[in-house]
Structure formats: C-alpha cells, structure tokens
Amino acid sequence: MDKLEERLLTRKVLVSDGATGTNLHKMGLKPGTIPEELVFDDPEKLQNLATAFVNSGSDVILTCTFGGTLIRMKDSKYFDKVKEVNLRAARIARSAAASNDALLVAGSIGPTGQIMKPYGPLLPQEAFQAYAEQALALAEGGVDFFVIETMFSLEEAISAFDAVRSVSNLPIVVSFSYDRGVRTMMGVKPAVVAKTFAEKGAAAIGANCGTTLDNMEKIIKEYSTTIPGYPIWAKPNAGLPKMDENGTAVYDITPEQMAQSALNNVSSGARIVGGCCGSTPDHIAAIARAVKS
Numbered sequence: 001m002d003k004l005e006e007r008l009l010t011r012k013v014l015v016s017d018g019a020t021g022t023n024l025h026k027m028g029l030k031p032g033t034i035p036e037e038l039v040f041d042d043p044e045k046l047q048n049l050a051t052a053f054v055n056s057g058s059d060v061i062l063t064c065t066f067g068g069t070l071i072r073m074k075d076s077k078y079f080d081k082v083k084e085v086n087l088r089a090a091r092i093a094r095s096a097a098a099s100n101d102a103l104l105v106a107g108s109i110g111p112t113g114q115i116m117k118p119y120g121p122l123l124p125q126e127a128f129q130a131y132a133e134q135a136l137a138l139a140e141g142g143v144d145f146f147v148i149e150t151m152f153s154l155e156e157a158i159s160a161f162d163a164v165r166s167v168s169n170l171p172i173v174v175s176f177s178y179d180r181g182v183r184t185m186m187g188v189k190p191a192v193v194a195k196t197f198a199e200k201g202a203a204a205i206g207a208n209c210g211t212t213l214d215n216m217e218k219i220i221k222e223y224s225t226t227i228p229g230y231p232i233w234a235k236p237n238a239g240l241p242k243m244d245e246n247g248t249a250v251y252d253i254t255p256e257q258m259a260q261s262a263l264n265n266v267s268s269g270a271r272i273v274g275g276c277c278g279s280t281p282d283h284i285a286a287i288a289r290a291v292k293s
Contacts (some may be wrong), residue, residue, distance in 0.1 A: 003104055004171045004203055005145045007059065013266055013291045016060040016106075016274030017053035018284045022249065024049065036127040037066050037078055039088040044154040046089070050096035056281040057288025059104060060272065061097060062147060063089040063138060064122065066110035071122075078239055080184030083137045090141025095242040106147045107138030108174070109160060116124055116155050119186075124159050131163035147233075150209050150276075152177055152184035154196065161200055171203035172231050173272075178210045184217050190219045194226040206233025209276045211240060213253065217268065224269030232268040253280025255286035262287045 007014055024035050027045055050061050054117060067073065070082045078085055090107060097103035114122040135146060138174050139216065144163050151157040157174060163170055178184055190207070193199045197205050205227065207219045216236035223232050239253035262273040273291060275283050 002171050007102070007104060008271055011059070013270070014059040014272045014285065015057055015271055015288045015291060016059040016233070017050070017062060018275040018279035018281065019238075019249045019277050020049070020064055020066065020102065021087055022063070022278050023280060034067055034073070034076055035086050036037055036068050036073065036089065037076060038064065038145070039085050039092065040078060040081075040241045043088065044094055045094050047096055050093055053263055053284055054096055054099065054103060054279040056285040057292070058274070058284055059102065060106055061093050061103065061230065061273070062092045062108040063143065064108070065089045065134065065138065066149070066287075067113070068083060068109070069112055069132045069134050071112040071114065071126065071138045072110070082133060086134055086137035087141040090138050090143050094142045104144045105142065106145050107135065107141075107143035109134060109138075109146055109148045110150050110163065111156060113150065116153055123158070124155070127156055127159040128163045131160045132167050135164040136167040137255075139168045145173060145203060147173045147175060149175040150177040152179070153186045153187065153191065154188050157193075158196070158200075161197065161202070173204040174202045175206040175208045175233050175235070176217065177219070178219055179210060181215050182222065190222040190224045192229070194223045198227045204231035204233045204272060206270075206272070208233070208234070208235035209237055211237075213239070213257065215265050217261065220265045220268045220270050228269075230269075231271040232265075232269050233272045234262070234265040235276045237276045238283055241278065248264075249278075253278070255280075255283045258283045259286040259290035263290050266291055
C-alpha cells in the first residue's frame with residue numbers, strides 16, 4: 001500500500017497546502033523570477049514557506065516545481081540543470097515535512113505553457129520526454145506521489161500522466177484548472193476529466209486554481225456525480241485577483257470563506273482540500289480547523 005492510499009484509508013480528509021507563487025512574491029520574490037530558481041538562489045525561502053504550511057495543519061505539501069520541465073525552463077539561467085532543480089526542490093519539501101512522519105510530499109508538475117499540436121507547436125513526444133525527465137528527478141528526490149496540476153488540455157494531461165507512469169509507480173493525482181467557469185480554456189468538462197483519468201488509474205482527480213469558489217463547488221459535484229466514491233482533490237484560488245494602486249494582485253476571500261467552501265467540497269466528496277493562488281498559511285489553518293474538527 002502506498003503512503004497516499006494509506007492516509008486516505010485512515011483519515012476522512014487530508015489538507016493540502018496553499019499558494020506557492022503569490023506567497024513567495026510577498027516574501028520578496030522579484031517579478032519575472034521563476035520560483036524554481038530559488039532552489040539554488042534562496043532555498044531557505046522555500047523551506048520557510050513549506051514549514052509555514054506544515055505549521056498551519058497541512059498534511060500534504062507540494063514541491064516548488066510547477067514549471068520544472070525543460071520546456072518551461074528554457075529561458076531560465078538554470079535551463080541546463082532541470083534534474084538538479086527538481087531534486088533539490090523535492091529534498092527541500094522533504095526536509096520541511098521531516099517533523100512528522102505522517103506528512104506527505106507531492107511532486108508538482110504543471111503544464112509546459114505551450115499548446116499541443118494540432119492547435120499549437122508542442123509535439124506529444126516532446127511533452128512526454130520533458131515530463132518523464134521531471135518525474136524521474138522528483139521521484140529520486142523523495143516525493144510520495146505526483147500532482148499533475150493546473151492542466152487545461154486533455155491531450156497534454158494524458159501525455160504527462162503516461163510520462164510519469166513510464167518512470168515511476170508512485171501514485172498520480174490529476175488536477176485541472178477550469179478558467180471558463182466549469183470548463184477549461186480548451187473546453188474540457190469535469191465529467192470527461194473524471195472518466196478519462198479514473199480509467200487510467202489516477203489516485204485522485206481534482207481541480208485547482210480556476211475562478212470562483214462557487215464554480216469550484218460545481219466542479220467538485222460534477223466529479224463526484226461522474227465517479228461516485230472516487231478520491232477528489234480541491235484547491236481553489238482565494239477568489240479572483242484585483243490589482244491595487246501599486247499593481248499588486250490582491251485576493252479578497254477570507255480564511256473563513258475558504259474554510260466554509262472546503263467544508264462544502266468535502267460534503268460533495270472531496271478527500272483532499274487546500275488552496276491555490278492567493279491562499280496563505282492563514283487560509284490553510286482555517287481549512288484545517290474546519291475539516292478536522
């Protein structure tokens with residue numbers, strides 16, 4: 001039995017962590033700098049953020065590798081160190097989780113940022129190779145499972161899933177981003193995602209980022225209706241960002257509102273809940289208090 005399956009059997013609900021990028025910007029990450037570069041330039045900052053989520057009640061923390069494929073890092077000063085970036089990120093998260101043997105580390109794998117053929121330039125084999133390289137390094141770094149997250153294209157998500165499975169037998173969670181209400185930018189519906197990846201053997205199927213809390217709740221209900229009893233992952237944004245007078249994105253959903261939405265998603269079948277963009281350790285602490293009480 002793998003660690004994720006074991007935790008899901010012994011606990012009704014697991015709490016994941018919150019946002020990476022928006023919190024790192026608050027901690028001084030300069031605009032235009034990708035978070036993955038911090039594994040070399042400021043690993044302590046990553047360690048501190050992960051530890052803050054652990055202290056807030058997270059059962060799962062993600063690695064800082066959302067953009068850690070060779071395709072996404074092609075313009076980074078560390079483009080030739082993709083393996084080392086992912087290895088270091090996994091070890092940083094693993095170190096933050098060392099205080100509690102029950103904590104799980106998930107290897108974050110995001111989209112390449114390109115559109116796959118025939119709609120864009122990305123070749124399926126290029127995506128496959130990039131995802132396999134990343135997953136292999138994350139597994140070597142000690143992750144407990146993978147999260148293929150913020151996906152919008154069914155074809156790219158399938159390529160990522162197959163690539164990860166080609167190099168590791170660790171569990172895979174698949175999470176899509178629905179930024180057109182209850183559809184992705186490529187028009188993919190939750191029911192299609194649920195059926196596709198349940199058949200492929202995903203450990204859990206979910207949604208992250210997206211638009212409003214209300215829309216996230218609709219998505220989770222559609223997942224649950226389509227695949228009753230299947231583990232569902234839910235990590236909504238803390239609302240939609242608004243720009244302040246300094247050009248900084250501000251998210252106005254309170255920790256209490258996030259906690260209530262998490263409870264609603266749990267009632268609809270979610271087994272792993274957390275937050276995405278704009279969600280702070282305070283948001284996660286409120287979610288943990290609500291779902292674990």
